[in-house]
Amino acid sequence: MKSGSNLERVLESGAFTVTAELGPPKSAHAPSVRKKADLLKGQVDAANITDNQTAIVRMSSIAAARLALDQGVEPVMQMTCRDRNRIAIQSDLLGAYALGIRNILCLSGDHQKFGNHPQAKNVFDLDSIQLVGMVKAMRDEGLFQCGEEIRNTKKAPLAPPKMLIGAAANPFGDPFPFRVIRLAKKAQAGADFIQTQPVFDLERFKMWMTAVRDRGLHEQTAILAGVMPVKSWKALAYMDKNVPGIRIPAPLIERMKGAEDGEAEGVKLCVETMQQLREVEGVRGIHIMAVEWEAIVPEVVSQAGLLPRPVIPKAEAKEGEEGAKPKKEKASQAAD
Amino acid sequence: MIVAERKPLEEIEAELKGFKKVLIVGCGTCVTVCMAGGEKEVGVLASMLRMRAKMRGEALEVVEATVQRQCDREYVAPIAQLAEGCDAILSMACGVGVNYATEVVRSPVVLPALNTRFFGANVDEGVWAVRCAGCGDCLLAKTGGICPIARCAKSLLNGPCGGSQDGKCEVSPDVECAWQLIYDRMAALGRLDKLEEIEPPKDWSRGRDGGPGKVVREDATKI
Numbered sequence: 001m002k003s004g005s006n007l008e009r010v011l012e013s014g015a016f017t018v019t020a021e022l023g024p025p026k027s028a029h030a031p032s033v034r035k036k037a038d039l040l041k042g043q044v045d046a047a048n049i050t051d052n053q054t055a056i057v058r059m060s061s062i063a064a065a066r067l068a069l070d071q072g073v074e075p076v077m078q079m080t081c082r083d084r085n086r087i088a089i090q091s092d093l094l095g096a097y098a099l100g101i102r103n104i105l106c107l108s109g110d111h112q113k114f115g116n117h118p119q120a121k122n123v124f125d126l127d128s129i130q131l132v133g134m135v136k137a138m139r140d141e142g143l144f145q146c147g148e149e150i151r152n153t154k155k156a157p158l159a160p161p162k163m164l165i166g167a168a169a170n171p172f173g174d175p176f177p178f179r180v181i182r183l184a185k186k187a188q189a190g191a192d193f194i195q196t197q198p199v200f201d202l203e204r205f206k207m208w209m210t211a212v213r214d215r216g217l218h219e220q221t222a223i224l225a226g227v228m229p230v231k232s233w234k235a236l237a238y239m240d241k242n243v244p245g246i247r248i249p250a251p252l253i254e255r256m257k258g259a260e261d262g263e264a265e266g267v268k269l270c271v272e273t274m275q276q277l278r279e280v281e282g283v284r285g286i287h288i289m290a291v292e293w294e295a296i297v298p299e300v301v302s303q304a305g306l307l308p309r310p311v312i313p314k315a316e317a318k319e320g321e322e323g324a325k326p327k328k329e330k331a332s333q334a335a336d
Numbered sequence: 337m338i339v340a341e342r343k344p345l346e347e348i349e350a351e352l353k354g355f356k357k358v359l360i361v362g363c364g365t366c367v368t369v370c371m372a373g374g375e376k377e378v379g380v381l382a383s384m385l386r387m388r389a390k391m392r393g394e395a396l397e398v399v400e401a402t403v404q405r406q407c408d409r410e411y412v413a414p415i416a417q418l419a420e421g422c423d424a425i426l427s428m429a430c431g432v433g434v435n436y437a438t439e440v441v442r443s444p445v446v447l448p449a450l451n452t453r454f455f456g457a458n459v460d461e462g463v464w465a466v467r468c469a470g471c472g473d474c475l476l477a478k479t480g481g482i483c484p485i486a487r488c489a490k491s492l493l494n495g496p497c498g499g500s501q502d503g504k505c506e507v508s509p510d511v512e513c514a515w516q517l518i519y520d521r522m523a524a525l526g527r528l529d530k531l532e533e534i535e536p537p538k539d540w541s542r543g544r545d546g547g548p549g550k551v552v553r554e555d556a557t558k559i
Contacts, residue, residue, distance in 0.1 A: 108497040129494040130537045170498030175519050244499030244506035
């Protein structure tokens with residue numbers, strides 16, 4: 001086990017995995033996070049906590065992740081390269097692990113021009129692939145990016161953050177032939193799982209998966225296909241125009257326009273997509289991005305036939321590992 | 337060249353408030369080429385400032401001059417003489433010139449007339465675009481001569497990001513995705529395999545992030 005997280009255990013078991021997104025509030029209001037976490041509890045294997053998505057200031061991912069964890073929902077902490085340099089990122093990783101967080105999604109990050117602080121200086125000290133590599137080296141080699149060991153003193157044991165590492169993939173971006181090479185780089189850098197942008201164009205997604213399978217990448221990293229339930233055709237049109245990396249085929253917008261009950265049709269469309277994605281070879285699970293509509297996740301997961309979520313017990317921790325039963329102390333052994 | 341644009345008139349006038357006699361000094365190199373601060377632009381700005389001051393009933397005397405460039409002592413030093421009797425110098429050079437004129441010509445105050453934008457090229461008639469970010473550790477050999485630091489909005493070294501669509505950057509449909517350009521170029525060169533290698537984190541200390549820069553050529557310093 002790389003991290004021992006629930007997400008890792010479910011993926012390892014071979015079960016079709018379900019993750020969803022939990023957006024932190026645009027305020028310091030903790031109960032908002034707890035409420036959303038309560039909606040997702042038991043409905044997903046892990047919940048992504050977004051990191052100032054679209055460059056709009058929200059409660060930090062690390063804080064909201066801990067709040068979610070306290071409610072019994074395993075978080076996937078999202079981390080972008082836009083707002084933090086390698087020093088802050090590594091520092092946050094140490095802190096996140098200390099707080100019990102065990103999954104991380106490494107992202108480049110939407111440009112600040114999309115958000116509410118377009119005058120901010122961006123960082124981009126690293127890109128997402130370098131970030132994946134850095135987290136992997138911390139976990140598997142116990143080394144900081146500068147090469148120093150992650151330990152308190154020369155005699156203290158290594159205490160690295162052991163996270164399950166995720167990265168994003170956009171099957172719908174350009175240049176198309178290069179998209180798979182970029183996925184290969186992420187897998188090579190150490191991505192254990194991949195979450196894709198929401199699938200609206202199933203044909204294009206299938207084309208991408210064919211190329212992915214041709215390279216054997218579906219075996220190197222676990223691909224979770226993204227889906228997004230929408231309430232109205234306006235939401236689709238908005239995304240098509242304003243959200244980087246998302247393109248909506250016109251027939252879908254027409255379908256939503258023609259629906260009497262936008263929300264019901266949106267759910268239907270999402271569930272259909274999930275079922276179709278389940279049939280695509282190499283897809284190991286689903287990532288549900290119900291933006292500001294976390295409440296709909298239980299219905300979508302249920303209608304797609306994905307409940308109940310598997311409960312896979314943690315393996316007995318070995319001696320010396322976190323959570324292991326303490327050794328019987330010898331009378332002569334002094335505490336360190 | 338260093339590409340700059342003239343500041344809005346209102347901003348320049350606000351800077352000059354209270355000064356009665358101003359020397360506007362242009363620069364004959366980069367800003368002449370990008371039509372922002374050369375002899376011609378000095379003339380135009382001087383006329384406009386005089387005219388507008390007159391319309392406001394304010395007294396403003398404007399002296400005009402242009403030097404070869406404002407980043408070399410031999411051309412900057414004479415500005416002191418040109419500015420005799422003036423209570424301010426309005427430099428139409430790039431930010432380098434304003435800084436350097438300030439340190440060489442101790443008095444009077446040197447004010448900027450331009451906003452310096454970037455290191456760029458004249459890509460089309462009347463159009464200048466950034467081409468270099470001055471990172472101090474040039475990696476253009478790896479990207480077919482196209483700079484991802486300067487031309488990618490996120491300065492990715494393992495790009496593109498998920499926002500690249502139809503060869504355009506997510507920040508604007510007018511901005512080309514640098515990584516699409518790099519991909520196309522490397523494909524044409526038959527060197528796409530190079531892009532499959534993971535580029536490690538950059539040493540940013542070679543550029544601005546390492547602190548104020550200085551280059552010394554021992555073979556060229558005074559004995």
